[in-house]
Amino acid sequence: MDELLQFLVSGVVTGGIYALIAIGFVVVYKSTGVINFATGELMMLGAFFAWTAMAVAHLPFAAALLVAAAGAAAVGALVERVxxxxxxxxxxxxxxxxxxxxxxxxxxxxQVVWGGEYRSFPTIFPRRPVELGPVVLPSRQAWPFLIAVAAIVLLAALFRFTRTGTAMRATANDQATAFGMGIDIRRVFSLSWVLASVTAALAGVVVGIIGGISPQLGAVGLRIFPVVILGGLDSIGGALVGGIVMGVLENLAGGYLDPLFPGTGVKEVAPxxxxxxxxxxxxxxxxGTREIERL
Amino acid sequence: MLIGNYKVSYAADQAIFRTPASRAWLWVLLGVAVAFPFVAGDYFLYLANLVGIFTIAALGLNILTGFTGQISLGHAAFVGVGAYATAIAATRLGLPFWLAVPAGGLAACLAGALVGTPSLRIKGLYLAIATLAAQVILEWVFTNWTGMTGGIRGINVAPAGLWGFEFDTDRRVYFLVAGLAAFHTWAAANLFRTRVGRAFIAVRDRDISAELMGIDLFRTKISAFMISSYYAGIAGGLWVYFAKVVTPESFPLSLSIQFLAMIIVGGLGSIKGTLFGAVFVTLVPEGLRAVVQGATAYSPDAMSWLAPMKDIVFGAMIVGFLVFEPHGLAEIWNRIRRFFWLWPFPK
Known part of the structure; x- marks a missing residue:
């Protein structure tokens, strides 16, 4: 029973991070209709920005997060425009x-800038594992999970309460009407790439703290496809639910199917x-929205 | 507009060679292909074999993606299915290569039919993601179905032999690869002069309209998947006799992406473009290697830049073609040809 609980909790932790990555993906898809296969690499860049700020420039963690976000925003805006x-x-x-x-x-x-080898973040959080009743979480999973949750809440608030967020939702809903209402569609497209890149950068930092960073970190990006397909490509709430479900599924598969297929990485393929x-x-x-085709 | 190219019958309009000159060019090309192994060095023969195998695979992908409009991110996995089926047929059943390679084609064809089945319900981006899943799952099967595939150690295969003649060097394999590549190019070019091939194009342009015109959508899409995977399977079978070993890491997602790059750089929906693309995408990294090797004279650790440079050039090539020349090398070729058709008159 405790074992099941442990799998569930670590599943939720993984899932929260998947949800964060997936939200960045959904924001771009929803407003511009682009399936972003570069999400993983945007995460990797963001993680490297933060790592450079901390390990090379010796900035505190909060400042490093800001640097990563700013760098990613610039990359996102550039990519969208060019x-x-x-x-x-x-x-x-x-x-x-x-x-x-x-x-x-x-x-x-x-690879050119940072080289191909693995790097890890300097210690940021207290090393003591977090105990939730019978479940024990290593601190380097618990704290990043909290960052992910905070980022998701912040994004949700942005969409819900700000003028820009409302403009973005309106554009996603109906581009022509939004344009008619005087919303600058080009700015919204640009902003959605910026937001997606910043989200990806935060997710990258989170993943980097847990597992170290290298140019191969972007491979995690592929894992969001099961998440966004489950939740619906154009649904932010769906990304949340999908992320949690896939995280749990992955951990359950790892816990209960791995003994059946030892050493095969069934965890990766199950989603x-x-x-x-x-x-x-x-x-x-x-x-997600069901597409209806008309001639 | 080509001057003096006046057609008076439908047969003439549908002819595969629109002018006598293009027929002549084909003979020149075939002559070069036949003469090539007698003059080229080992390294170039190795590259030629690679190009030949990739051409067959890319033709298959272009039939599916370029002509039928169904995006596949799992093409390398079908090449893998063909390769494993060929290797298993050759080692366990002891089949000669001229049965084992078609067996690989057939196995890939069946796998393609299976993966293509959902294509009636899902399309566009969703289909791309479904084929991505097929790639991930098949790769997992290659690695972990140890009883059949030999796991990460793979399967070793003896060279192809025919009446005591062994295709054991790259020079000898070349004849096999070039022959099959030529045959499959010819078959693909003619496919689009048949009802089935025209139906593929109609489905790509607007599937619902095609259905209204009496095209059975499901059958057409499944046939496209099957033909495409059959091509992939044949390429896989040739890969077996080229590399003499099959291992799971030979068919990663990045190879699928490389095939997509070939048809985009060459030209979606163009047979000629597929050939250009296969040559170009295979040779660019090799050219880059040569440049970097040249650079070691000035900076001794230049070789460590090769891998990242390959990534950057590969990505920039895809982005550049899509943004600036979306119809690919085939369109550049056509522009040059149009210029000479009209020459010396101005456009």
Whole structure:
């Protein structure tokens, strides 16, 4: 029983981080219709920005987070303006491939700037494990999880309560009408990339604290696809639920299926099996919009 | 507009060679391909084999993605299915290569049909994600179905042999690869002159309209997946006799992406473009290697820059083509040709 509880709790922790990554992805998809395969690499860049600020410039952690966010925002704005905007309205294959191309460029640049080896963040949080009743969490999972939750709450508040957030929601809802109401659509597109990059950077820092950073960190980015498909590509609430569910599923698969297939990494593949099943049954996910085609 | 190219029958309009000159060019190209192994060095033959195998795989992907509009991020996994099926047929069943390679094609074809089944319900971006899942799951199967695939150690395969002739060097494998690549290019070019091939294009352009015109969507999409994966399987089978070993890490997601890069750089929905793309995407990293090796004369640790430079150039190439030349090298080629058609008259 305690074992199950332990799996569930670590699943929720992993899931919270997945949810944060997925939200960045959904923000871009919702407002610009772009499937962002470079999410993982944006995370990696953000993690490296924060690491540089802490390990090289010896800034405190909070300042490093700001540096990472600012750096990521600049990258996001640049990418949107230079690469994605000329691609507006192109076929899905082109848009997918352009983000894949970007991810390759980012990976290469990171290798040039920071080298290929693993690095870890300086110790930031108290080392004492956090105990929740019978469940014990290592501190380097518990604290990053709290950062992820805080970031999600902040984002939700931004969308709900600010003028800009309202403009972004309006654009996602109906582009033409929003444009007619005087909302600057181009600014919204730009902003959604900035927001997505900042979110990805925070997620990158979180993942980096848990597992160390290297140019290969971006590979985590692939794990969000089961999450966003479950929740619905265009639903932020869905990203939250999807993240938690997939995190739990992954940990349960790791706990209970691994003994059946020892040493095979069944944990990594289980979410993708779930993804296929979801696509068969309900391709638009739990909370996504069902697309209706007309001629 | 080509001057003096006046057609009076449908047959002439559908002809695969629009002008006598293009027929002549093909003979020149075939002549070069036949003469190549007698003059080229080992390294270039190795590259030529790689290009040939990738051409077949990329043709398959272009049939699916470029001509039928179904995005696949799992093409490398189908190449892997073909490779494993060929290797298993050759080692366990003891089949000769001329049966083992088609067996690989057939196995990949069946896997393609299975993965393609949801394509009626899901399309566009969702289908891309479904094929991504297929890639991840198949890679996992390659690594972990140890009883069948030999796990990470893979399967060693003896060279292909025919009537006592062994295809054991790259020079000899070249004839196998070049022959099959030529045959499959010819088949693909002709596919789009048949009803099935025209239906693929109609589905790409607007699937609902195609359905209204009496095209069975499900059958068409499944056929596209099957033909495409069959091509991938044949490429996989050739890979087995080229590398003499099959291991799971030969078919990663990055290879799928490389195939997509080939058809984008070459030209989506263009047979000629696929050839250009396969050559270009395979040779650019090799050219880069040569440049970096040259640079070691000035800076001894230049080789450590090779891997990141490859990533950057590869990504920039995809982004650059998509932004500036979305129809790929095939379009550049056509522009040059149009210029000479009209020459010396101005545009």
């Amino acid at each position: 690469v994605l905007r000329p691609m507006l309205g192109q076929r899905p294959i082109s848009i997918i491939m352009v983000t894949i191309g970007l991810s390759s460029v980012f990976k290469g640049i990171a 993708f099996v779930a993804l296929v099943l979801i696509l068969m049954a309900r391709p638009w996910g739990l909370f």
